[in-house]
Amino acid sequence: MLLEIDQAKTGYGSLEVLHGVSLTVAEGEIVTVLGPNGTGKTSLMRLLSGVLxxxxxxxxxxxxxxxxxxxxxxxxxxxxxxxxxxxxxxxxSVGENLDLGLAARKVTAATARADRDRVLGLFPELAGRLTTSASSLSGGQQQMLALGRALMSKPRLLLIDELSFGLAPRIVRELFEVVRELRETGVTFLVVEQQAAALKVSDRTYILRGGRNELTRASADLLDSDELVASYLR
Structure with missing residues (x-):
């Protein structure tokens, strides 16, 4: 397994918010963590990235x-x-934001240009706006920029917290299609969501409630059971 979490606990101050969460992610998988607000999804991401x-x-x-x-x-x-x-x-600027994704890598100027071109090929809306301030982008374009910057770091495992946050359904579908394409290039994903859109591209899904594992299923099985998903997102 690329990532293994076994009975992990964490929290804020003296408040425990994850009460023994366990999950695995295999190389090449897209795994979703689904659950309503306040269930510990973002805390799980912060734990994995070292913030908690x-x-x-x-x-x-x-x-x-x-x-x-x-x-x-x-x-x-x-x-x-x-x-x-x-x-x-x-x-x-858009270009400066993308270049920040190189912070953890030592690359030549030629490699940096090639990596940027690859990212801009995924998000052509950004290609003509490299010198534009990131603040002028739409919400969807800003999410594209954030994803593009993450890809500049050449991640082996990309943790995505609420990709659909504040975006129109069409943009969400486009972004998840990019995630599907990137999996074919060798990137592994752990995606936390409170919407079921991620089920259409992921392999397996963990459902969290109250900081605990409630359910683990193949995403396709959950996608065919709207009532089951709805019951865990209440």
Whole structure:
């Protein structure tokens, strides 16, 4: 397994919010973590990226124990997060935001240009706006930029927190189609969502409620059971 989480607990101050969560992600998979607001999905992402400490349990990524690794060391291993709310730098240009994705890599100028061209091929709407301030982009374009910046880091596992946040259904479908295409290039994904749109591209789904695993199923099985999904998103 590329990522293994075994009985992980964490929280804020003295408040425990994840109560022994366990999940796995195999190389080349798209795995979804589904659940309503307040169930611990974002806390799980923060735990994996190193923002929150591991109180107990075990997390391994590509054979390395993550528990005591700093966020920058996790990034160098190929673990990258696209945070909820996009997290782009509004005062920087589109091109400058993309270049920030190279921070954890040592590359030549030629490699940087090739990587940027590859990302712009995925998001042609950004190609003519490299010198434009990121603040001038639409919500959908900002999410494209955030995803593009994450891809510039050449992640082995990309953690995506609420890709659909604040976006029109058409844009959400387009972004998840890009995720599907990227899986074919060797990128593995762990996607947390409160909408069921991710089920159409993912292999397996974990449902969290109250900071605990409630259910694990093949995504296709959940997609065929609207009532089941709705019952866990209430």
């Amino acid at each position: 400490p591991l109180w107990s349990g075990r997390i391994t990524f590509a054979g390395s124990e993550l528990g005591r690794l700093t966020p920058d060391r996790r990034a160098r291993l190929g673990l990258c997060q696209l945070p909820e709310g996009r997290g782009i730098f509004q005062t920087l």
